[in-house]
Amino acid sequence: MAQEFKVTPWEVSGIVDYDKLMKEFGTQPLTDSLLERVKKFAKGDLHYLFRRKIFFSHRDFDWILNEYEKGNKFFLYTGRAPSGHTHLGHLIPWIITKWLQDNFNAELYFQMSDDEKFYFKEELTLDDTTRLTKENMLDIIALGFDQKKTHFIINTQHAKIMYREAAKVAKKLTVSTAKAVFGLSDRNNIGEFFYTCMQSVPAFLPSILKGKNIPCLIPLAIDQDPHFRIARDIIPKLGYYKPSILHCKFLPALTGPDSKMSASEEQTAVYTTDTPETVEKKIKKYAFSGGRDTVEEHRKLGGNPAIDVSYQWLTFFEEDDKKLKRIYEDYKSGKMLTGELKEILIQKLTKFLKEHQRNREKAKKVLNKFILKD
Amino acid sequence: MAQEFKVTPWEVSGIVDYDKLMKEFGTQPLTDSLLERVKKFAKGDLHYLFRRKIFFSHRDFDWILNEYEKGNKFFLYTGRAPSGHTHLGHLIPWIITKWLQDNFNAELYFQMSDDEKFYFKEELTLDDTTRLTKENMLDIIALGFDQKKTHFIINTQHAKIMYREAAKVAKKLTVSTAKAVFGLSDRNNIGEFFYTCMQSVPAFLPSILKGKNIPCLIPLAIDQDPHFRIARDIIPKLGYYKPSILHCKFLPALTGPDSKMSASEEQTAVYTTDTPETVEKKIKKYAFSGGRDTVEEHRKLGGNPAIDVSYQWLTFFEEDDKKLKRIYEDYKSGKMLTGELKEILIQKLTKFLKEHQRNREKAKKVLNKFILKD
Numbered sequence: 001m002a003q004e005f006k007v008t009p010w011e012v013s014g015i016v017d018y019d020k021l022m023k024e025f026g027t028q029p030l031t032d033s034l035l036e037r038v039k040k041f042a043k044g045d046l047h048y049l050f051r052r053k054i055f056f057s058h059r060d061f062d063w064i065l066n067e068y069e070k071g072n073k074f075f076l077y078t079g080r081a082p083s084g085h086t087h088l089g090h091l092i093p094w095i096i097t098k099w100l101q102d103n104f105n106a107e108l109y110f111q112m113s114d115d116e117k118f119y120f121k122e123e124l125t126l127d128d129t130t131r132l133t134k135e136n137m138l139d140i141i142a143l144g145f146d147q148k149k150t151h152f153i154i155n156t157q158h159a160k161i162m163y164r165e166a167a168k169v170a171k172k173l174t175v176s177t178a179k180a181v182f183g184l185s186d187r188n189n190i191g192e193f194f195y196t197c198m199q200s201v202p203a204f205l206p207s208i209l210k211g212k213n214i215p216c217l218i219p220l221a222i223d224q225d226p227h228f229r230i231a232r233d234i235i236p237k238l239g240y241y242k243p244s245i246l247h248c249k250f251l252p253a254l255t256g257p258d259s260k261m262s263a264s265e266e267q268t269a270v271y272t273t274d275t276p277e278t279v280e281k282k283i284k285k286y287a288f289s290g291g292r293d294t295v296e297e298h299r300k301l302g303g304n305p306a307i308d309v310s311y312q313w314l315t316f317f318e319e320d321d322k323k324l325k326r327i328y329e330d331y332k333s334g335k336m337l338t339g340e341l342k343e344i345l346i347q348k349l350t351k352f353l354k355e356h357q358r359n360r361e362k363a364k365k366v367l368n369k370f371i372l373k374d
Numbered sequence: 375m376a377q378e379f380k381v382t383p384w385e386v387s388g389i390v391d392y393d394k395l396m397k398e399f400g401t402q403p404l405t406d407s408l409l410e411r412v413k414k415f416a417k418g419d420l421h422y423l424f425r426r427k428i429f430f431s432h433r434d435f436d437w438i439l440n441e442y443e444k445g446n447k448f449f450l451y452t453g454r455a456p457s458g459h460t461h462l463g464h465l466i467p468w469i470i471t472k473w474l475q476d477n478f479n480a481e482l483y484f485q486m487s488d489d490e491k492f493y494f495k496e497e498l499t500l501d502d503t504t505r506l507t508k509e510n511m512l513d514i515i516a517l518g519f520d521q522k523k524t525h526f527i528i529n530t531q532h533a534k535i536m537y538r539e540a541a542k543v544a545k546k547l548t549v550s551t552a553k554a555v556f557g558l559s560d561r562n563n564i565g566e567f568f569y570t571c572m573q574s575v576p577a578f579l580p581s582i583l584k585g586k587n588i589p590c591l592i593p594l595a596i597d598q599d600p601h602f603r604i605a606r607d608i609i610p611k612l613g614y615y616k617p618s619i620l621h622c623k624f625l626p627a628l629t630g631p632d633s634k635m636s637a638s639e640e641q642t643a644v645y646t647t648d649t650p651e652t653v654e655k656k657i658k659k660y661a662f663s664g665g666r667d668t669v670e671e672h673r674k675l676g677g678n679p680a681i682d683v684s685y686q687w688l689t690f691f692e693e694d695d696k697k698l699k700r701i702y703e704d705y706k707s708g709k710m711l712t713g714e715l716k717e718i719l720i721q722k723l724t725k726f727l728k729e730h731q732r733n734r735e736k737a738k739k740v741l742n743k744f745i746l747k748d
Binding site for chain 1: 489492493500530531532533534536537538541542545546547548549550552553558559561563564565567568571748
């Protein structure tokens, strides 16, 4: 039976069939031969998020590589819509973005869309999202982005440059098209319609700031793709390159692989600010298990890594392929119990978060240096 | 037979029945007793645009006067959407705004909505409207506004403060409501929908800047009223006073009283930059006449001031009531011919424009001092 699923920039539900989604969205698979080309430019091995095809789909990434080969460097653009604490799922596109920055020596423009969730969530004020913006920026900086090459664009704070350019996009976008792409209706507010224009701007703003047309590469989770279907249609009409996109899959919610993590549902996610105790408790209590009902059955029949969230999370966070393979085999064979698997994940995340939280503290001192001069 | 007419912020056509329009829009007549109250506060006589009921309608103007009486002063807000040269029709709300500033010692926030016509006119770029903004500002300054109390808000230039506040309005405005109020459809672009949020901001921005809730009075031509039907609904929800409005009638187009002047149709308007020769030529050639077909007939039956554009224009520009009455009687009786009436108007406008153009030149030196600090 075909699983029902839904992927929009504001809602992800059901078990996502990524092959089907690529067809629906009209994106291309990130093939081995494309990844081989990336590897040629990389300083070391391919990033594990590439190796594991967690980044799995793209638009015009081949073109970006062609241009790079010709000496025409690209800049990176990704973003965050503050609505709550950063959770581990948010980090995935940023981790690959950092890797791309390091390996391709690329400038990064990082949009903090403090207007987006304000428009879409009744209860959020702009003061809330402004406060969350700063919190979230710490998590981004903590990942180790190059201060000299990383520039935060905060939509309301940079509105002087942002609004003027967003207006140019808005003029070329009808309500009718926005309805078709996003499933919005007349009952939606005007901010919800206008917002996508703001999201499109950083894909060409650096070309304006630098006074020359520069290719743009946008790593993102695939739910954000609809924004760039619009942007890719309109931006060339403004005289700039059509941005290229790299899409990643969603880190499954702790409570099960049939939904995206939500910053507003605590039990579905691990936050970057969670203490080791909280991480342990959440994983032990909520992490959906692919194990059997009894130890005996598990030993006999083995677990199911395909639906086990702890195992799935390890594919997103355990860099070592061999270690991951061993875990997979041990769990599948029944040699490893769910409790043991969870323990591995707890150790991994605790270690990751300890360092992240240390870097996050340090980030407070340099935060302002990362903000684009306006 | 009932005349068909249409009044929207973007189109005025047909012979406007102002009584009917007030009913349709749900505004109140500017009564003699209200004007008496204004006169009490004024330094001298009422302004002729009040005396002649060219300002004829309002929303909550009585409330503004009540507050003023209690010592709660208001600020003024009006605006201009640059799309071409300033024509004489544009000046009318500004003339009364200056009078109100002088007599009520009021701060004025003057919006230059350089985004508006960009959204609504396919051929205009933002660079065009930015250039026209400066041109138009000279005409406003030339009218003699108090430099210390007058602050231009330029939508794109002040977007840092404007966008954040416009977003708050946008969140409370559905596409459905904007369609109902403005007659927009799904084929309109998103900027055309968003724009009204920008127009609403100066009605409460001074309360933010000054850190206290201040009543707002907006003199405008009645075609702009729909924007403020929305603004008056939403602004109190943001915690600020509902703005009060004063509406004026339209200066009729030179070519006839059945349409508004258009900055894009040269023969319908006199521009503030027109030379005396151009003014003379335009009025002689285009000014719609209420005279008879022959001199004999005219002498016998008299002219019709009600449809004669030269006479109508004099009601907007000749301050002297007695002089105007004499012209009316002489023209109506047939004593004055259309050519003579036109000559009076030509003299009046030439004198007015000579001074205006001199002031306009001087304004170039002080323009920047009038712009709100951002």
